Amino acid sequence: MKIPAALASTLLAVAVIGLGTSAQAAQKAPEFTHSGQADWLNSKPLRLSELRGKVVLVEFWAFECVNCRRTQPWLHAIQQRYADKDFVIVSVHTPELPEERSIANVRTAVAEQRITNPVMVDGDYSYWNAMKNQYWPAFYVIDKRGRIAARAIGEMHVGQARAAELEQAIEEQLAADAS
Numbered sequence: 001m002k003i004p005a006a007l008a009s010t011l012l013a014v015a016v017i018g019l020g021t022s023a024q025a026a027q028k029a030p031e032f033t034h035s036g037q038a039d040w041l042n043s044k045p046l047r048l049s050e051l052r053g054k055v056v057l058v059e060f061w062a063f064e065c066v067n068c069r070r071t072q073p074w075l076h077a078i079q080q081r082y083a084d085k086d087f088v089i090v091s092v093h094t095p096e097l098p099e100e101r102s103i104a105n106v107r108t109a110v111a112e113q114r115i116t117n118p119v120m121v122d123g124d125y126s127y128w129n130a131m132k133n134q135y136w137p138a139f140y141v142i143d144k145r146g147r148i149a150a151r152a153i154g155e156m157h158v159g160q161a162r163a164a165e166l167e168q169a170i171e172e173q174l175a176a177d178a179s
Contacts (some may be wrong), residue, residue: 031130034126039120040121041110041121042117042119043118046120055085055088055142055143055174057089058131059091059138060092060128060131060137062093062096062100063100063109067155068136070155070157071137074160082174089118091117092120092127093120094127094133094136095123106121137154138151138153139151139156139166141166149172150170
């Protein structure tokens, strides 16, 4: 039986986002695995534990990934929307292709794509593996206490239902008490 594309997209969004109902939703997010300045762009090295009290959106991306590139307008939009909130986007660049392993190429891509949020360069896949991630792009909403509250995979677009569901998860976490 062939499932209509719209229904398949909705089923994927429901299966992937897991808004607080899966075992992973209660899982503590692992600490960032890179602490050297050379592995961070647009910020000093961050520690997830230092971001407690903030909602963190961790985005896994690779600069040659077309789906990741198509998601950039949505990321820019939510970065602006929540700029005055306790909200931080941390983009984790994990290379898929050989040319994506060059830090110079990552810097160029960050500038070209006008990425201004912190970027951790995860060339050794240590954070990818710590999060048990498998996809580009992938998104993890980390709550104010450092737990994974929601996740999603695939392109996100302004006005798209899947993106709206992830934004709702962000808003719920922003409204939640940090204690």
